[in-house]
Amino acid sequence: MDEDYDCIVLGTGLTECIMSGMLSVSGKKVLHMDRNKYYGGESASLTPLEELFTKFGVPTPDDTFGRGRDWNVDLIPKFIMANGQLVKLLIHTGVTRYLEFKSIEGSYVMGKSGKICKVPADEREALSSDLMGLFEKRRFKNFLVFVQDFDPKDPKTWKDVDPQKCTMDEVYKKFGLDPNTADFVGHALALYRDDDYRQKPCQEALDRIKLYSDSLARYGKSPYLYPLYGLGELPQGFARLSAIYGGTYMLDKPIDEIVMEGGKVVGVRSGDQIAKCKQVFCDPSYAPTQVRKVGQVIRCICLLDHPLPNTKDALSTQIIIPQKQVNRQSDIYVTMVSYTHQVASKGWFIAMISTNVETDNPEQEIQPGLNLLGPIKQKFIQLSDVYEPQNDGTDNQLFISKSYDATSHFQTTCVDVLDIFKRATGEEFDFTNVKHNLEDQE
Amino acid sequence: MATVKIPAQKVILVGEYGVGKSSLFRRFANDTFVRASDRQSTLGLDNFGKVYQMKDTDRALKLQLWDTGGMERVASITSSYYKYSEAAILVFALDRPDSFHVLSQHLLDIVTYAENAKIFLCGNKFDLKSRIQVTDGEMEAFSEQCHNLMSGLYKTSCKTGEGVEEMFRDIANQLSETNRFVLKTFMSLFTLVDPDLMLPPGHPRPEIGTSAHRSKIELQSLEEARSFRIDQALEADENGPNDCSC
Numbered sequence: 001m002d003e004d005y006d007c008i009v010l011g012t013g014l015t016e017c018i019m020s021g022m023l024s025v026s027g028k029k030v031l032h033m034d035r036n037k038y039y040g041g042e043s044a045s046l047t048p049l050e051e052l053f054t055k056f057g058v059p060t061p062d063d064t065f066g067r068g069r070d071w072n073v074d075l076i077p078k079f080i081m082a083n084g085q086l087v088k089l090l091i092h093t094g095v096t097r098y099l100e101f102k103s104i105e106g107s108y109v110m111g112k113s114g115k116i117c118k119v120p121a122d123e124r125e126a127l128s129s130d131l132m133g134l135f136e137k138r139r140f141k142n143f144l145v146f147v148q149d150f151d152p153k154d155p156k157t158w159k160d161v162d163p164q165k166c167t168m169d170e171v172y173k174k175f176g177l178d179p180n181t182a183d184f185v186g187h188a189l190a191l192y193r194d195d196d197y198r199q200k201p202c203q204e205a206l207d208r209i210k211l212y213s214d215s216l217a218r219y220g221k222s223p224y225l226y227p228l229y230g231l232g233e234l235p236q237g238f239a240r241l242s243a244i245y246g247g248t249y250m251l252d253k254p255i256d257e258i259v260m261e262g263g264k265v266v267g268v269r270s271g272d273q274i275a276k277c278k279q280v281f282c283d284p285s286y287a288p289t290q291v292r293k294v295g296q297v298i299r300c301i302c303l304l305d306h307p308l309p310n311t312k313d314a315l316s317t318q319i320i321i322p323q324k325q326v327n328r329q330s331d332i333y334v335t336m337v338s339y340t341h342q343v344a345s346k347g348w349f350i351a352m353i354s355t356n357v358e359t360d361n362p363e364q365e366i367q368p369g370l371n372l373l374g375p376i377k378q379k380f381i382q383l384s385d386v387y388e389p390q391n392d393g394t395d396n397q398l399f400i401s402k403s404y405d406a407t408s409h410f411q412t413t414c415v416d417v418l419d420i421f422k423r424a425t426g427e428e429f430d431f432t433n434v435k436h437n438l439e440d441q442e
Numbered sequence: 443m444a445t446v447k448i449p450a451q452k453v454i455l456v457g458e459y460g461v462g463k464s465s466l467f468r469r470f471a472n473d474t475f476v477r478a479s480d481r482q483s484t485l486g487l488d489n490f491g492k493v494y495q496m497k498d499t500d501r502a503l504k505l506q507l508w509d510t511g512g513m514e515r516v517a518s519i520t521s522s523y524y525k526y527s528e529a530a531i532l533v534f535a536l537d538r539p540d541s542f543h544v545l546s547q548h549l550l551d552i553v554t555y556a557e558n559a560k561i562f563l564c565g566n567k568f569d570l571k572s573r574i575q576v577t578d579g580e581m582e583a584f585s586e587q588c589h590n591l592m593s594g595l596y597k598t599s600c601k602t603g604e605g606v607e608e609m610f611r612d613i614a615n616q617l618s619e620t621n622r623f624v625l626k627t628f629m630s631l632f633t634l635v636d637p638d639l640m641l642p643p644g645h646p647r648p649e650i651g652t653s654a655h656r657s658k659i660e661l662q663s664l665e666e667a668r669s670f671r672i673d674q675a676l677e678a679d680e681n682g683p684n685d686c687s688c
Contacts, residue, residue, distance in 0.1 A: 037518075097489075101672060228525075237522060243511035250517050251518060
């Protein structure tokens, strides 16, 4: 490793792997290292199942759970928005050819009285849904039509709603939506985790609702996709992209120091070896003194031998528990995938509950989620601090990504990646640098 | 015009750094050879597809060959490299016994991550006649030790091109044979499906609990289980809605 590089990337989580891929494609000489002996860092899918038990210090199981290597268990539960940023990145970089996907079958939301209701996937479902009354449905439909036609560039479509000035609360009022519907729109469609957005200009909320409905339109049953063999396939795909564009990979490499000189990054030290470079990209765990804690997330992995109750035996689901229903500040997310995604042994299901920690007793906080799962065969709980970089890296050339947050999809991750790329290179990523096949190359 | 899509089969190259995997890939892709290991020459190369026409039939098959991208140089290859592959070629250099003896480790990775892949053994650098240190006997012994997991043994030289095309053609033939067998089994499954399933519209549905109902559910669950690739799904979108009216 005693060589000169343009960029050194530390950690092989999804953010760092996308970064590494984009840098290599842009012609940079990249060294990509990880202290672990596997790819993926926090966004790896653990396999075989024994690894998961070992990680949490639980004695490894007998053959109850079937063959251990049929399991690929994510540590961070996320789905992919079918029309979101990550899909665009996957398509434009060609990484999608390494992956196969399935649609998540059902998206649910907990409504009044603790009952879970399907988030309507089409007009027919919306009309028969018991989420809202008949008149409310009409108002809701008018609202959806407005969102669908809304074009920020064309004031004629605004219907007197200025996206930069008008707050979302005012939009709800304009369409006469009752508090329950507004709650449903904000949390199950716009996927906000708290209610801060209601006092802000409505542009972002309208974009999010549009993303939801465009994603839904893509493959049908829900707006979400999930890759076979688990989310850990995503960082691996981008790592391959980086490698075929010349990136060098080193795993199982202890990282002892990010070497600075005159307030700027000059290299990375591992033992007595130093690799020189002009820029370093890493996740917060590689630069603990350069980040600040902004919160804490609790995630609970549950192994089940049945689908979730009241979801029509769907083999994959998401359930959102809006904060108001359970007197919280932030929503609780329940996600479930299963053996059909090649992440569990035949007949097994993996449910995950996650939310922002708000009290001293986080396990108690996720109880409303646990209540929806039915009998649980095995449960693992992890608390993770959420970090942000203290500065944007343009001065010292050390670019640190944000921790994975409690959102249920990768929008925030992609925004972070594209933003870091721009901070580091001074330009937007040029997708036309990607050659898709040999013919393009020659 | 309706075109019959030729099935593409993912074939991966596996083996130590420097045994000639990328050279095999180059030969396969455009029948060239680069003398010094010029990494630049494979930059951006991911996989390459080539159609093989089966002898004496109208069947064709597309081999989609994948190279490692040099990941094995210092780190290990990602497990996703192996996924979805129909065949794996274990490559070693005939003049480097170490690259041969380490193959059992690579074999383990293949059977772990690509359980159903057919495995082929390829000794490369056959042109280095006088420096060859791995004998045919040793290759056969290795194949026997692996409980005859090997579907074929080859010796190639990327430098001269000797044996390379023959190997890929043979692999294409073998995969084609397997495909035909699987297809036949699949078709025979359909003949077991209850004829009630092809009901005209408006016909009363089979009662719950009858065998027709059950097999309908099974068919549906087969349908549900289908996965897809985003890029292909997009292509399908662009080609207009399909004719499915269900």
